[in-house]
Amino acid sequence: MPEWTLPSVPASVPKARDLVTDALVDVASPALDDIALVVSELATNCVRHAKTQFRLCVKHDGDGVHLEVTDYGAGRPAVANPSPEQTHGRGLYLVEALTRRWGVIPATGGAGKTVWCTVSL
Numbered sequence: 271m272p273e274w275t276l277p278s279v280p281a282s283v284p285k286a287r288d289l290v291t292d293a294l295v296d297v298a299s300p301a302l303d304d305i306a307l308v309v310s311e312l313a314t315n316c317v318r319h320a321k322t323q324f325r326l327c328v329k330h331d332g333d334g335v336h337l338e339v340t341d342y343g344a345g346r347p348a349v350a351n352p353s354p355e356q357t358h359g360r361g362l363y364l365v366e367a368l369t370r371r372w373g374v375i376p377a378t379g380g381a382g383k384t385v386w387c388t389v390s391l
Contacts, residue, residue, distance in 0.1 A: 271329040278317050278324065286313040290328050294335060301391050304368045305335055311361035312339040312385055315347060322382070334370065335389045342382040346374055 272293045276282040290309045291302055309326070316324035320343025327338040349366055352359035365372055365387055372387035 271327050273325060273327045275323055275325050276313070278321050280317060282317060282324075283310055283313045286310070286326050289326065290337070293328055294330055297330065297335065297391060301335070301389060305337070305389050308365050308368055308387060308389060309337060309339075311364050312337070312387075315339075315361055315385070316341040316343075319343065319345060319347075320382075332391075334391055336386065337389070338384050338386045340377075340382065340384040342377070342380075344381045346376065346383060347385055 272289075274286070274289050276286055287306045287309050291306050294302060294305065297305070313324065313326070316322065316339060320341035322342040324342075325338075325340040327340075329336040347362055349362045350359035365385075368389065369387040370390045372385070375384040375386065377383055
């Protein structure tokens with residue numbers, strides 16, 4: 271499973287997206303577009319909310335792609351319900367809409383969590 275650790279800076283969001291799409295060159299679009307959007311949303315959450323470096327893992331198993339994004343910040347992500355006027359808060363809604371399944375695994379013994387998801391191909 272390819273794995274990368276990225277710093278908590280805005281430039282890590284497109285870097286994460288590029289790393290994953292480059293690792294999945296054999297995956298056909300539009301699935302690859304969905305995967306790129308999901309990675310962008312999860313990486314953005316790490317940069318914006320966790321404010322810690324994050325680890326990104328991807329595994330292609332034939333009929334799907336499994337992604338994991340681990341950060342070391344406090345809090346637990348949840349799908350928000352922003353008003354139409356709000357410009358943020360739709361990231362996990364998009365993750366939920368574009369993936370087969372997703373969830374959060376809290377870190378044991380400290381701050382942090384892993385957000386994982388599976389995208390069907």
